[in-house]
Amino acid sequence: MKLSEETHKHIDEVISRYPQKRSASLPLLHIVQEEQGHISDEAIEWIAEKLQLQPINILELVTFYPMFRRKPIGRRHLRVCRTLSCALNGAYKVCDSLQKEFKCGLNEVSPDGDVTIEFVECLASCGSGPVALLDDELIENIDETKTREIVGRVRNGQN
Amino acid sequence: MPVQERRIILKHVDQPDYTTDLDCYLRHGGYEVLRKALQSKPEELCQEVMKSGLRGRGGAGFSSGMKWNFLDRKSGKPIYLICNADESEPGTFKDRQIIHKDPHQLIEGIMVSCFAIQAKQAYIYIRGEFPLGARLLEKALDEARAKNFVGDNILGSGYSCDIVVHRGAGAYICGEETGLIESLEGKRPYPRIKPPFFPAVLGLYQCPTAVNNVETLCNVKHVIDMGGEAFSKIGKPNNTGTRILSVSGHVMKPGYYEFECGAITMGQLIDEVCGGLRPGRELKAIIPGGSSMKVLKAGERYKGKTKDGKEFEWGIRDIPLDFDSMLTAGSMAGSGGIIVMDDSTDMVEALANVNAFYAHESCGQCTPCREGSLWMNKISSRMSHGQARREDADLLESVAGQIAGRTICAFGEACAWPTQSFVDKFRDEFLAKADKSATPEATEPKRAAVPLI
Numbered sequence: 001m002k003l004s005e006e007t008h009k010h011i012d013e014v015i016s017r018y019p020q021k022r023s024a025s026l027p028l029l030h031i032v033q034e035e036q037g038h039i040s041d042e043a044i045e046w047i048a049e050k051l052q053l054q055p056i057n058i059l060e061l062v063t064f065y066p067m068f069r070r071k072p073i074g075r076r077h078l079r080v081c082r083t084l085s086c087a088l089n090g091a092y093k094v095c096d097s098l099q100k101e102f103k104c105g106l107n108e109v110s111p112d113g114d115v116t117i118e119f120v121e122c123l124a125s126c127g128s129g130p131v132a133l134l135d136d137e138l139i140e141n142i143d144e145t146k147t148r149e150i151v152g153r154v155r156n157g158q159n
Numbered sequence: 160m161p162v163q164e165r166r167i168i169l170k171h172v173d174q175p176d177y178t179t180d181l182d183c184y185l186r187h188g189g190y191e192v193l194r195k196a197l198q199s200k201p202e203e204l205c206q207e208v209m210k211s212g213l214r215g216r217g218g219a220g221f222s223s224g225m226k227w228n229f230l231d232r233k234s235g236k237p238i239y240l241i242c243n244a245d246e247s248e249p250g251t252f253k254d255r256q257i258i259h260k261d262p263h264q265l266i267e268g269i270m271v272s273c274f275a276i277q278a279k280q281a282y283i284y285i286r287g288e289f290p291l292g293a294r295l296l297e298k299a300l301d302e303a304r305a306k307n308f309v310g311d312n313i314l315g316s317g318y319s320c321d322i323v324v325h326r327g328a329g330a331y332i333c334g335e336e337t338g339l340i341e342s343l344e345g346k347r348p349y350p351r352i353k354p355p356f357f358p359a360v361l362g363l364y365q366c367p368t369a370v371n372n373v374e375t376l377c378n379v380k381h382v383i384d385m386g387g388e389a390f391s392k393i394g395k396p397n398n399t400g401t402r403i404l405s406v407s408g409h410v411m412k413p414g415y416y417e418f419e420c421g422a423i424t425m426g427q428l429i430d431e432v433c434g435g436l437r438p439g440r441e442l443k444a445i446i447p448g449g450s451s452m453k454v455l456k457a458g459e460r461y462k463g464k465t466k467d468g469k470e471f472e473w474g475i476r477d478i479p480l481d482f483d484s485m486l487t488a489g490s491m492a493g494s495g496g497i498i499v500m501d502d503s504t505d506m507v508e509a510l511a512n513v514n515a516f517y518a519h520e521s522c523g524q525c526t527p528c529r530e531g532s533l534w535m536n537k538i539s540s541r542m543s544h545g546q547a548r549r550e551d552a553d554l555l556e557s558v559a560g561q562i563a564g565r566t567i568c569a570f571g572e573a574c575a576w577p578t579q580s581f582v583d584k585f586r587d588e589f590l591a592k593a594d595k596s597a598t599p600e601a602t603e604p605k606r607a608a609v610p611l612i
C-alpha cells in the first residue's frame with residue numbers, strides 16, 4: 001500500500017510497543033486515516049496482514065469506532081459537540097447555522113468540498129460550550145461571532 | 160468569608176509562567192516524589208495509599224488502596240497499570256486540564272503507582288478526541304525518558320517500566336475499564352463479564368491489571384509526598400483529599416474548581432464560586448456527577464442521620480460536595496461533573512438529549528441496554544417533537560426499569576438512571592408535554608430530526 005517511507009517506519013515502531021501485535025490495530029488505523037483521509041478496503045486488508053489478522057478483525061473496528069470513516073471528507077473536519085451542557089448553551093443553533101453557511105447536511109461533504117460537519121458527543125470541554133473541533137483544534141464558547149470566524153477560516157483555507 | 164479553593168492537583172495549572180516543559184516541572188520540584196518513592200519498599204507505598212483513604216476519581220469512588228490489594232501478585236504473570244484518560248462522561252472536563260496543562264504531574268503519578276504495584280508496563284488510554292493531549296503526553300514522555308524518569312533502570316533503582324500512549328477512537332464505552340482493556344487489545348470495546356474478568360486478576364492480556372483515572376493517579380503522587388496519614392486529614396473521613404469539580408450549564412462562571420472533599424456545599428459552589436445563575440433565573444435541576452447520575456430537583460428535601468445519630472434535613476443547596484453526602488441525597492458524586500439547569504430548561508428536551516447520547520454509545524452486547532437505550536431515545540425524542548402521549552411517562556419508566564441490574568456493565572444503570580430520575584421528579588412536565596401535543600397546532604410535528612434545546 002502507498003504510504004510514505006517515514007510512515008512505514010513509524011508503523012513498525014508502533015507495533016513493537018505492544019506485547020501482542022493485535023493491540024496495534026487502533027494506532028495503525030489512526031496513522032493510515034491521517035495519511036489517506038479515510039480507511040479504504042485496501043487499507044483494511046493491508047493492516048490485517050501487517051498484524052497477522054483477518055480483514056474482518058479490522059473492518060469490525062472501523063464500523064464500531066465513530067472516529068474511523070470509510071469515505072473521504074471535506075478539506076476541513078468540523079466536529080460540533082451535541083451533548084447536554086453544550087446544547088443548554090446553544091449547540092444546536094450553532095450546528096444549524098454552520099450547515100446553512102456551508103449548504104450541507106451532517107456527515108456529508110459541502111458542495112464546494114470545503115468541509116464536513118459532524119455532530120459529535122461530549123468533547124470534555126463542557127464548561128466552555130458550545131465547543132467544536134476544527135480538525136485537531138478545540139474552539140470554545142462558540143457564539144455568532146465565533147461561528148462567522150470559523151466560516152471565514154474554512155472558506156479562506158486558513159489554518 | 161468567600162470560599163477558598165484548595166488546589167493540590169491543579170496547583171500550577173493556569174499559573175502565568177507554568178508550561179508543560181520538563182524544565183518547568185523540575186523547577187517546581189517535579190519528580191522528587193518519584194525519587195523518594197524509588198527508595199521505599201513497594202508494599203509500604205501501597206500501605207500509604209491504603210492509609211490515605213483515597214477513592215477513585217473516575218466515577219465509582221472505589222478505594223484505590225483496596226483495588227491495588229486485589230491485584231493477583233501470586234500468579235507470576237506481569238502486572239499492568241492503565242491510566243484511564245478516556246474522559247467521556249458528559250459534564251466532565253477535569254482530566255483534560257491535567258493532560259493538557261500539567262502532563263508531567265500525571266507521568267510522575269503513574270510512575271510512582273507503577274513502582275508501588277511493581278507494574279511491568281503502563282498504558283495511558285486517551286480518548287481519540289484529545290489529539291493535542293496525546294501529542295503533549297508523547298513529548299513529555301520523550302523528555303522524561305531522556306532524564307531516566309521513565310524506561311529502564313529508572314534513576315539507577317533497578318526498576319524498569321515504560322509508558323505507552325494509546326489513543327481511543329470516539330467510543331464512550333472505552334471508559335468502562337474492561338471495555339477499555341478489550342480496546343487496548345485491539346478489539347471492539349465490549350465490556351467483559353465480572354466475575355470472572357476482574358481486571359485485578361484477569362485484565363489486560365489476561366494478566367493482573369490496575370485501571371485508574373487520571374486524577375486518581377495524580378493524587379497518588381501527593382499521597383506519597385505528604386504521607387497517607389496527612390492526606391487522610393484533608394477533606395472528611397472516608398471522603399479524603401480534594402476533588403476537581405467540573406461545572407457546566409446555566410451558571411455565570413462555569414469551569415473547573417478544586418476543593419477539599421465536603422468543604423463546600425452545592426449552594427456555595429453555584430452561588431459564590433460560579434457566580435450564580437443568569438440574571439432573573441432560578442435553579443431548576445442539577446445533575447451532580449456526570450450525565451449518568453440521578454438528577455436533583457430544586458425544592459427537594461433530603462433527610463439523613465450523621466454518624467453520631469443527629470438527624471438533618473438538606474435542601475439542594477445544602478448538600479456538601481463529597482461522595483457520601485451525594486449518596487444521602489439519592490444520587491452519586493460520580494466523575495465530579497456538575498451540570499446546572501435553570502428554569503428556562505425543558506426537562507423533556509434535556510432528557511431527550513441525554514438519551515440520544517446513551518442510545519449512540521451503548522455497545523450493543525446486552526439486549527436490555529441496546530434495545531432499552533434506543534427506545535428511551537425514540538420515546539423522549541418523539542415527545543420533544545410535539546408528539547407526546549400521556550402514557551409516555553409510564554412507558555419510559557417501564558423501559559428504564561428493565562435495564563439496570565440485567566446487563567454486563569454499569570452502562571446499564573448509567574443509561575437508566577437519567578430516565579428514571581427525570582420522569583419521577585418532573586412527571587408533571589412529561590404529562591404537560593402530552594397535553595400540549597394534543598392541541599390542534601401541535602399535530603404537525605416539529606422538524607423530525609434530533610431534539611433541540
Ligand SMILES: Cc1cc2nc3c(=O)[nH]c(=O)nc-3n(C[C@H](O)[C@H](O)[C@H](O)COP(=O)(O)O)c2cc1C
Binds near residue numbers: 336371376
Ligand atoms: C459506562 C462507563 C464509562 C466510564 N467512563 C470512564 C471514563 O471516561 N474515565 C474514567 O476514568 N472512568 C470511567 N469509568 C469508570 C471506570 O470503569 C473505572 O471504574 C475507573 O477508571 C477506575 O478508576 P478509579 O478507581 O481511579 O476511579 C466508566 C465506567 C462506566 C461503567
Ligand code: SF4
Binds near residue numbers: 524566
Ligand atoms: S450494559 Fe450496555 S454498554 Fe454495557 S456491555 Fe451491555 S450493552 Fe454494552
Ligand code: FES
Binds near residue numbers: 082250
Ligand atoms: S457537553 Fe459539549 S463538551 Fe461536554
